[in-house]
Amino acid sequence: MERGPGSPTPDEVRLQVARITAGRRFTAAPSLARFLNFIVRETTAGRGPALKEYLIGVDVFGRGETFDPRIDPIVRVQAGKLRKRLDEYYRREGASDEIIIDLPKGSYVPVFRNRGVSIDAPACPAATPAHRKFWRRGAVILALAVALSVAVWRLVSQEDHRNNFQFTLSRLTSDSGQTTHPAVSAAGRLLAFSSDRGPQGDSNIWVQPLAGGEALQLTRDPAADTSPDFSPDGAHVVFRSWRDGGGIYVVPVLGGPERRLAVGGYSPRFSPDGAWIAYAQDGIQVVPASGGEPLRVSGAVGGAACPLWTPDGKRLVFVGETPEGYDWWVASLARDAPPSPTGVAAALRKHGLNDFDETACPSAWLGNEIVVTLKVDGMGNLWKVPISFKTWKGAGAAVQLVPGPGVDHARVLASQGISFRLIFATDANLSHLWSLPVDAGSSQPLGDLQQLTRDASLVGGLDGARPILSADGDRLIFQSARSGNLDIWMKDLGTGREESLTSDPRPEDLPVADAAGNTVAYQVSDAGRQSIYLTDVRRRLPRKLCDDCAHPLDLSPDGTLLLYRGVAPPALNLLDVRTLKSVAILQDPRIVPLEASFSPGMKSIALVVREQHRERHRAFLAPFDRGTLGAADTWVPIAEEMYHLYLRWSPAGNLLYYFATRDDHRCLWALRFDARGRPIGQPAAVRHFHTVQHYPLSGSWISVARNRLAFNLTDVTSNIWMAAVP
Numbered sequence: 118m119e120r121g122p123g124s125p126t127p128d129e130v131r132l133q134v135a136r137i138t139a140g141r142r143f144t145a146a147p148s149l150a151r152f153l154n155f156i157v158r159e160t161t162a163g164r165g166p167a168l169k170e171y172l173i174g175v176d177v178f179g180r181g182e183t184f185d186p187r188i189d190p191i192v193r194v195q196a197g198k199l200r201k202r203l204d205e206y207y208r209r210e211g212a213s214d215e216i217i218i219d220l221p222k223g224s225y226v227p228v229f230r231n232r233g234v235s236i237d238a239p240a241c242p243a244a245t246p247a248h249r250k251f252w253r254r255g256a257v258i259l260a261l262a263v264a265l266s267v268a269v270w271r272l273v274s275q276e277d278h279r280n281n282f283q284f285t286l287s288r289l290t291s292d293s294g295q296t297t298h299p300a301v302s303a304a305g306r307l308l309a310f311s312s313d314r315g316p317q318g319d320s321n322i323w324v325q326p327l328a329g330g331e332a333l334q335l336t337r338d339p340a341a342d343t344s345p346d347f348s349p350d351g352a353h354v355v356f357r358s359w360r361d362g363g364g365i366y367v368v369p370v371l372g373g374p375e376r377r378l379a380v381g382g383y384s385p386r387f388s389p390d391g392a393w394i395a396y397a398q399d400g401i402q403v404v405p406a407s408g409g410e411p412l413r414v415s416g417a418v419g420g421a422a423c424p425l426w427t428p429d430g431k432r433l434v435f436v437g438e439t440p441e442g443y444d445w446w447v448a449s450l451a452r453d454a455p456p457s458p459t460g461v462a463a464a465l466r467k468h469g470l471n472d473f474d475e476t477a478c479p480s481a482w483l484g485n486e487i488v489v490t491l492k493v494d495g496m497g498n499l500w501k502v503p504i505s506f507k508t509w510k511g512a513g514a515a516v517q518l519v520p521g522p523g524v525d526h527a528r529v530l531a532s533q534g535i536s537f538r539l540i541f542a543t544d545a546n547l548s549h550l551w552s553l554p555v556d557a558g559s560s561q562p563l564g565d566l567q568q569l570t571r572d573a574s575l576v577g578g579l580d581g582a583r584p585i586l587s588a589d590g591d592r593l594i595f596q597s598a599r600s601g602n603l604d605i606w607m608k609d610l611g612t613g614r615e616e617s618l619t620s621d622p623r624p625e626d627l628p629v630a631d632a633a634g635n636t637v638a639y640q641v642s643d644a645g646r647q648s649i650y651l652t653d654v655r656r657r658l659p660r661k662l663c664d665d666c667a668h669p670l671d672l673s674p675d676g677t678l679l680l681y682r683g684v685a686p687p688a689l690n691l692l693d694v695r696t697l698k699s700v701a702i703l704q705d706p707r708i709v710p711l712e713a714s715f716s717p718g719m720k721s722i723a724l725v726v727r728e729q730h731r732e733r734h735r736a737f738l739a740p741f742d743r744g745t746l747g748a749a750d751t752w753v754p755i756a757e758e759m760y761h762l763y764l765r766w767s768p769a770g771n772l773l774y775y776f777a778t779r780d781d782h783r784c785l786w787a788l789r790f791d792a793r794g795r796p797i798g799q800p801a802a803v804r805h806f807h808t809v810q811h812y813p814l815s816g817s818w819i820s821v822a823r824n825r826l827a828f829n830l831t832d833v834t835s836n837i838w839m840a841a842v843p
Contacts, residue, residue, distance in 0.1 A: 125216045127161040130229045133216040142202050148601045149199050151573055152177050156227050157218070168225040178599045179572035181613035191600060196225060198601065285841040289327070289540070295320065295809045295833040297542040298344050298526050301327065302351040305530050307370065308540070309335075309345040309354050310837055318808035322356050324370060327530075327839075335368050336375065339807065340781035342366075344384055348406070349391045355406075357383050357396075359781045363759070365396050367406070379404050379411055381759070384423050384478070389430040393450075397422040399732050401435050401448060414448040416455050419729065421446070423478030425487070432509070434459070434479045434487065443474050445487075447509040461502055461511040465491070468514060470500075481529040483537065488518065490525045499524050499541060519840060530839075537841075544835040546814070548577035550584045550595060552610075553785075553804055553826045557767045560774070560787035560803050566811070569608070569827065574598040577831035578815035579712070579761045583627060584829060587634025588768055590822030594618070594637055594654075596626050605639050607654060618654055625650075629669045631676030632717075632768075638662065638669045638679055638694075649681060651694055662694060671714040678744075680713045680722070689713055689724075691744055702746040712763050715741070716770050721794055722746065723755070723764035723773055736762045736775065738794060753796065755788060761816030774803065774819050774826065782807045783816075785828075809833060 125133070134157050137143060138150040155177050159168055170186035170193070178191050186192060200220050207217065219228045289308060290296045296312040308327045311320050315334065320341040325332035336342045340360035347354055347370070355367045355378070365379040382396035393403045401415035401424045415421040418437035425434045427447075437446045439458055448456035462473040472492035481488045486501040499519035505512040519527075523544045530538040549571065554564035574597050575582040585594040593608040600617070603624035608615045619625045621641060628639040638651045647667045652659040668682040670689075679692040689703035689710035703710050703724075711734060712725040724739045724746075736755040740747030756762060756777050764775045772787045779786060779800065784807075786800040803826075806812050810832045820827045 125229050125231055129216055130157060130161055130218070133214065133218060133229075136214070137203070137206055137211065137218070142206055146198075146202065146601055147574055148178065148599055149195065149202055152195055152199055153203075153218075153227075156220075156225055160227055160229075165226040170225070173225060176571075179570060179574075179597065179615065181608065181615045183612055183614040192225070195601070196220065287839050287841075289837040289839055292836055293834070294318070295544075295835050296837060297544055297833075297835040299528055299540045299542055299837045300345045300347055300354070301528050301530050301540055302347045302370075303349050304351055305538075307347070307351060308837070309347060309370075310542075311341075311343040311345065311356070313809035318810060320809050322354060322368070324354065333372065335370070335372060336366075338375075341809070346386050348387050349389060355385045355387060355394055357385060359778065361781065363778070363781075365394065365404070367394075376408070378406075378408055383759075386424055386426055388426050389428065393430075395424040395426060395433055397424060397435070397732075401433055403433075403450065412450070412452075414450060414456070415446070416448070418446055418456055420475055420732070422475060422732075425479040425481070427506075428482055434504075436475060436477055436479065443477065445477075445479060457509065459504065459510050461504075464511045465502070465515055470515060480527040483529050485512070488527045488529060488539070490527065491515070499527050499539065523835075539840045540837065541840070542835050542837050544833065546577055546831045546833050547573060548575045548581060548814075548829050548831040550575065550582060550593065550827060551811075551830050553828075554824060555803065555826055557821050557823055557826070558769045558771060560767075560772055560789075560801055562804060563824075566804075566830075569593055569610070570595070570597075572597050572599050575829065577813075577817065577829050579763055579818055580627075581814075581818070582829050583629075583818045584820050584827035585628055585630045585634065585637075586820040586822040586825065586827050587630070588632040588822055590824045592634045593827060594628055594630055594634060596628055596639075605637060605652075618652060618657065619659065621659070627669050629672045629679075631672050632674040633676075636672065636676035638672050640667065640669055647684070649679070649692075651679075662692060662697060663699060666690070666692075666699075670712055673715050673719060674717055678715070680715070682710055689746070700744065702744070705749075708749075711761065714763075714765055716766050716794075717768060718770055723766065724752070725762045725764065732759065734758050734760070734762050736764055738773075738790075738796075740794075753794070755796070756800075758816070763816055763818055765819040765821050767821055768823050774821055776813050776817050776819070776828075780805070783813050785813070785819075785826075806830075 143150040156168055173192045174180040174184045215232050217230050217232055292314050294313045296310055298311045300309040307324055309324045312323050313320050315321055319339055320343055322335040322342045322345050323332045324335055338360045342356050342358045345354045345356045352370055353367050354370055358366050363381050364377050365382040365385045366375045366377050368375045382398040385394050385396040387394055394406050395403045400413050400421045402411040402413050404411040420438040421435050423436050433448050434445055436443055444462040445459040446456045465473050470491055477489055479487045479489055483501055486503045488501050491500050500515045500517050502515045503513040524541055525544050527541040550569040552567045552569050555562050582595050591610055593610055595606055597606050603626055605618045605625050605628050607618050624642045626640045628637050630637045635654055638649055641648050641650050648664050649662045649666050649669050650659045651662050666681055667684045670680040672679055677694055679694055681690050683690050687709050688701040690699050691702045692699040707729045709727045714723045722739050722741045725734055725736045727734050735757045737752035739752045764773045771790055774787050776783050777786050785804040787803050788800040789797040791797055811830045814831045817828045
């Protein structure tokens with residue numbers, strides 16, 4: 118970038134972009150933040166003249182190679198929105214900012230100047246084809262890394278309007294992959310974390326001096342090791358491992374033999390006196406640190422997770438279910454003392470913090486306040502919530518500590534004088550849809566993974582972007598927020614052309630389709646209510662099927678019947694799309710239906726449920742005849758997982774595909790059935806996923822065509838930071 122008089126440096130411009138995109142106006146519009154990051158980086162790298170509608174449409178908004186700006190005005194429309202957001206920013210929170218970023222009308226090349234200085238856009242040398250090819254391939258990854266690394270710069274440069282703190286921020290790790298789950302020793306000398314920085318790309322436990330220095334790798338098992346915590350004396354680290362079916366392990370901090378303390382379990386924590394270790398496993402359990410039988414302390418509370426010891430070591434705070442949603446609970450180690458809710462969630466909702474869910478894990482104590490990650494506008498932010506040590510109830514309003522995207526897994530270093538230090542990870546996931554060529558009837562792969570989308574707005578996991586293939590494998594249907602609103606999209610896998618199937622300003626999500634891919638059902642959200650709509654991809658005439666009916670699960674191969682999950686009570690419902698008549702085919706207070714899919718011949722349903730007071734998800738093959746689901750005692754068990762499951766049939770109905778942790782990693786498996794619908798032998802591995810990157814998060818979603826499978830895979834970028842707060 119050539120600089121004229123009064124022009125800021127490229128580094129100053131990048132920091133200004135970080136400040137702008139970390140604000141609420143842009144965190145609520147990720148496609149515009151991505152747009153701004155891209156055009157600024159291209160311009161500061163000297164490639165401003167190459168910023169044409171076609172390049173932006175392909176690289177920023179995920180349009181295919183057949184994108185025609187004359188037909189599709191996406192870039193012009195979004196440029197207008199970007200100019201408006203920039204104007205609003207500089208009229209409000211950016212009114213005193215020294216550096217101004219303008220986007221002149223009729224151009225996609227931004228102009229940078231210091232406040233009070235008027236300059237023309239600098240001339241930029243043209244990009245070479247090699248430069249352009251490299252940048253197209255790396256733009257999304259660079260956007261993610263820059264956003265992750267510099268968005269937190271806002272913590273240093275300005276006060277957030279929600280708090281009165283100033284921060285001194287330091288970066289503790291600088292990895293290109295996933296380095297997360299920090300833990301700090303009581304003396305404040307050592308930092309432990311899980312990271313895929315090793316040569317194999319799998320997650321292991323590492324320890325390094327907090328003041329800086331060489332890191333020591335504590336674990337080397339090929340299975341993922343995560344969630345470390347120090348013993349009070351700093352001599353041992355406890356962690357969760359996926360090895361041998363999963364468990365809680367402890368290892369000396371200077372290295373040595375690893376000892377298994379419990380089967381299964383997540384989020385282990387040493388008690389303040391070092392005598393016990395708490396963890397989540399079908400509730401909250403505690404086990405002696407020396408080994409022994411675990412004790413369940415969470416009673417009948419469902420969904421119990423994320424244990425945090427109280428400072429006196431006599432109780433545990435954890436997140437768990439209530440009839441109204443989720444709340445924090447407090448449990449005593451005494452067997453005759455049932456856990457009690459804190460009422461924190463209801464108090465937070467009164468103040469507009471409505472996203473208190475199973476992810477609102479109590480992380481660390483700050484005096485009588487608990488540090489927690491709460492979602493605001495879909496982004497993780499650190500807050501502190503006061504708790505009364507007398508009543509164990511919420512004792513005041515929450516205060517935001519650390520804003521900024523993807524802030525999570527907080528720990529507190531013991532107070533020193535009047536200051537304390539927060540240690541946390543900044544996590545960001547980048548998901549894409551991928552295809553695996555297979556002979557769907559035999560489950561044999563016919564090639565390597567192929568990337569189907571280049572869209573940074575996609576989300577991983579079952580509730581993320583759902584790839585839906587037509588039976589012939591020629592079309593892909595999925596949801597994307599690339600245009601600033603969550604819409605249903607369709608891609609022709611032969612030509613690469615992509616087009617939006619929906620144009621409703623409300624968010625559209627969770628698509629399911631018939632076998633031919635001609636009829637699509639999807640969820641529409643409006644002011645907290647969910648409805649399901651149906652549309653024909655050829656005529657584009659959406660039709661509402663039901664109100665307050667929530668979660669579409671599957672559409673029958675001929676498109677006439679819809680399986681969906683109700684809201685209250687949670688039931689599996691069957692709706693005839695011709696008559697709009699609905700009937701509950703599974704409604705049992707002891708069973709929560711999670712996923713369901715029709716077999717090609719409509720003789721059975723692959724069903725995933727969670728039983729009351731059990732955390733594990735169980736998959737069954739249930740008989741289905743004339744709109745009736747067989748009784749539970751006729752169901753054939755298929756799989757059992759701690760995480761979400763989704764099962765999908767091969768076109769011939771002789772195989773079920775699903776992700777499972779049968780080999781200590783979440784890999785893709787296929788189970789064969791005979792003509793009577795009975796399993797044959799053991800599941801066969803279709804594709805292994807043994808590294809952190811390109812990984813099927815939280816079960817993922819699978820679609821099966823005659824010649825390929827489609828699913829979403831996620832790359833994770835995270836690092837650890839420390840904020841000193843006076």
